[in-house]
Amino acid sequence: MKLLPTLGGFASALLMAMPAAAAEMMTEIGPGEGQIDIVAWPGYIERGETVAEFDWVTKFEEDTGCMVRVKTANTSDEMVALMNEGGFDVVTASGDASLRLIAGKRVQEVNVDLIPSWSTVDERLKNANWHTVDGRHYGTPYMWGPNVLMYNTDVFPEPPESWAVVFEEMTLPDGQSNEGRIQAYDGPIHVADAAQYLMYHRPELGILSPYELNQEQYEAALDLLRQQRKLVGRYWHNAFIQMDDFKNEGVVASGSWPFQVNLLKAEGQPISSTIPVEGATGWADTVMMHSEAPHPNCSYMWMEHSLSSNLQSDLSLWFGAVPSVPAACTDGRGMQTAEGCDANGFNDFDKINFWSTPISRCESQGECVPYYRWVSDYIGVIGGR
């Protein structure tokens, strides 16, 4: 009996239900249909209405005649739900949504031969496992970025070398304890940050991927997080609240995104960021095309546009992310510079474990703790259990 569609959570279905054969992949691009409907993260599709210089839509509309309509979504679940609903052409899916969309056959295989700028895509991303399954590409890389360690430069004259500042009680360089002065992310995925820390400091646990933890490894990560709970006043959930906490609440170190770091720096706050020795977790988004996209030709034109235009360059500046086309950092097609890309983490790719949904049938060790338990246990940890 199945009464209501459950949004997401078909964790183990990911591996069991690999698509046997893609629907029909397109072999040629016809004339544009005059419109394209995009599901995107807020801030991902700008047409110069927020800030005039940041516009990567107007020219696309002029060149192709495809009018862009955007539906923003605030969580990966919303994205999956919207795509399940249908009526959209493309989505900027993150690593926790992309495999679900592929497994659910909501997105179609992309013929990269029809996208001339595919060759300019970062080699490190071309076959990434969050959009390429069995050698089939289900989208074009959009943006990626690390979860960095943000810190206050007045308190840390030298960048902290280890994530220990947010996991272990210690005296900071200014002589005071870190208790109550650090933050951690208010989402269960933060368990992965703890696991990544343990990967480096307790190799005997044998953690291969922070998203694939067996019971013992998982317990160790939870213990570390319980220790962290004693140091954290409030967990951060919203980028702007975190920025406020760094300004008004005396917080001096926390896992964060380049987005907050860049904005706080721009305000003249004593803030900087680093990727410590343990490495970092990160996110990577992909433009994926609906299996029943109403405007397939415009969709292909958009994918080409997303790689070849000023989009990669200006969006990476706007969002504090790294372009998926390395040339966008240097060739002056937009406002991004090589220094900017470096600051956002361009050279740290190898240190990053990209976000994916923890599932029970995992690749590295057969059976892992699934995501729904991460959720309930992390609630317990924050509640002091």
Add this chain to the structure above:
Amino acid sequence: MKAAPGLPAAQASALARLSDAFWRHPRIFVALLLLLPLSWLGVVYIGSLSALLLQSFFSIDEFSGLVQYEFTLKTYRELLTPSNFDIILRTFLMACAVTVAASIIAFPIALFAAKYARGRLKALFYLGAMLPLWSSYLVKIYAWKLILAKEGIINWVVEALGLKFLLELILSTPVIGGNSLSVSYIGTFIVLLYVWLPFMILPVQAALERVPRNVLEATADLGASRGQALRHVVLPLALPGIVAGSIFTFSLTLGDYIVPQIIGSSRRFIGQAVYAHQGTAGNIPLAAAFAVVPILIMAVYLWLAKRRGAFDAL
């Protein structure tokens, strides 16, 4: 049978028969009128609620993380695990605290507005009580975050007055204290109280308006002191208003999930737990079971209120 003049015979008789039928069976007419609102209530309101209840009797498979569509009480048992029960208890206690505080603060304000304020002052009262409801809920909460912050205005004033030790003493209280007002339960409490206070003031004020002035005069004539009049006459007559207001403040606090997310120590409340368990986690049964808890608490609350005679005046 003679047709009505000016109308074709068939049409007139059809209309007449219809109206006769309605006249003879008034219930059919009422039923037809009520059909639309009742079907809205039944399908959209009760329907979604029962779908929710149904979900809570399913469970999630430990191994695959998929929802199993078989009747079980396992999910409800899960509510009693220490970390989940903490959430329920925490939310319940916060709702009680906010309700009690709101009624204590609202009563004198409402009494003044109902019995003493006149003309412009009364208009000012209405404006004052309603104004917070006009601005966005989120803006108010963010404003409070700044007010309560470690480097916010309250801290600044307290420091300027040399009373910092007092604030630190309050914040060092176990459980309800914290690093600063905005990361403690005290902060969550203050903001919830602020946000829901108008919902207490207005019903209490409406109840007090209905207490006739001559009843108060009679109490004075019979030799009751002001305190006695308040305790034995005004308060019992205002009780239905207080109960109505408490239903608002209590249920709104039980369901709120934004205030505790922005102000407080990140320890979850019921609403946040529901939000976390649906979505990527896919644990809809547990989310539904959590959502049933406030319904049960409110049912018990209303039942108790009814037994105490709070609705007799309705």
